[in-house]
Amino acid sequence: MSSMVVVGSVGLDTIKTPFGEAREALGGSATFACYSASFFSPVRMVAVVGDDFPQQHIALLKDKGVNTEGLQVAQGKTFRWSGAYEYDLNEAHTLATELNVFEHFRPELPADYRKSEYVFLANIDPELQLAVLDQMESPKYIACDTMNLWIKMKPEALKKVIKRVDFLFLNDAEARQFSGSPSLVKAGRVLQSWGPKCVLIKKGEHGALMFGNNTFFAAPAFPLEEVYDPTGAGDTFAGGFIGYLAQQGGEITETLLRKAVVYGSVMASFTVEKFSLERLKTLTTEQIEARVRVLKQLAHFDLD
């Protein structure tokens, strides 16, 4: 079992979907990523919350085995995000963002965190992602995620980040936006030429594409009749992917990478079935394995 650190946001989400509404539910990129990764590997969390953050949320993370030593509790209010989804659930419309304690967040990694072998820079300001990388001693594998806001506001800082990572995660719209290419196949290759060994484009209900060194993998999504709330799906995907790699350890082969994508995809398929971490809270290893097998079965075809 390898050591793994995740930096990102922890916040309280207020979300409206056509199916219901959640108020101040546990959210944030680091939250989903850590909780998802923890099904596979111990994980260390770097983030900040305010002094209003409910203790029960920290207890939930700790109970799952997430190390919260690097979770700062600052004076002030916790980061809050409020968003709504239309009927097609494809895109979140941000209604309000209150940075609060996040505005002055400076990640400070505890000494043993700095020795982690696997690093996931979940979606936050790319300058904070760089500040985390600068504190790492000799990470073996680094992954990062981002969002449209940083592609638009801080493209140069973001390019510095992705030059240093092994795995870049983004969704299809972000891949098109950042690369300037409407073709996802070209977008993946353009982004890869900027540094990352591997680019993973998340396509929601359409699965994911992984661009490696002269390799290409098209992963299916688990077919869900209902998506209840897509919030956190991408973070859950990436957390599951890195967590699985950390669990397996050793050399990273194409075979292993493809399995990691499948596990990430399956983890995301659970997250979207309920609000916040509600579905993941009751998720078992057996349920994960069962869904992975179904995914294999429904994507498999034989040629003679």
Add this chain to the structure above:
Amino acid sequence: MSSMVVVGSVGLDTIKTPFGEAREALGGSATFACYSASFFSPVRMVAVVGDDFPQQHIALLKDKGVNTEGLQVAQGKTFRWSGAYEYDLNEAHTLATELNVFEHFRPELPADYRKSEYVFLANIDPELQLAVLDQMESPKYIACDTMNLWIKMKPEALKKVIKRVDFLFLNDAEARQFSGSPSLVKAGRVLQSWGPKCVLIKKGEHGALMFGNNTFFAAPAFPLEEVYDPTGAGDTFAGGFIGYLAQQGGEITETLLRKAVVYGSVMASFTVEKFSLERLKTLTTEQIEARVRVLKQLAHFDLD
């Protein structure tokens, strides 16, 4: 080798894409479907053109082995369609439709056509699709395609058609529109409950979904850096699918169906590389087989 008949449109397309423009190029649902199917199996075409239709187009079809005995040549002008695609190439914007001889088209199947075992009702007015079905003696397998226009204008006639078919083809937007469900997984099941043994939802660059009897197959799309012109991709897909089934003959198993989807998907990936039939005209069996093997390789993953 089994016998196969295709009914649909033959026309002259004027198309603008961000990459170029084609004027009065050979097009139409039956054209793409027949040409694609003919790589696998002899095919009989039922359609109408006007007396202005260039002989070279008929020669092209005949040279490929398409039986054009059922291609009526009527007094008047050939059906014309003019459309444009935006930069993302996802949806055609129809600029003009001139029905011309198509307005009074009544499909009349030659006697030997009526004995065909495989029938593909390519996209035309569902009432004409029904008229073709009524002329068939004892078809073994029937497939149909359609479009948003008929879903909106003639939903009841269309429902009568799909009640009688084995395979229903539509794209993702049409599946959502017809079923009233934003979830493609639910849409596939709803459409299946209306009659077809199998529903195939074409998702362009995202591949295709096949809903069978308690089965589900997610097929990848061949990854293209550039899509030059998506016109005819869906017809090529369906034509390749049915043509492959007709070539293989015999009992239709899930394994065979999945291979047919893969062949259909690969055929479509060639069509979109150039305007009209330009790419298919130079396509070889070896190129088809090579792309099928690539598709297998890029979609494959192992679970210990």
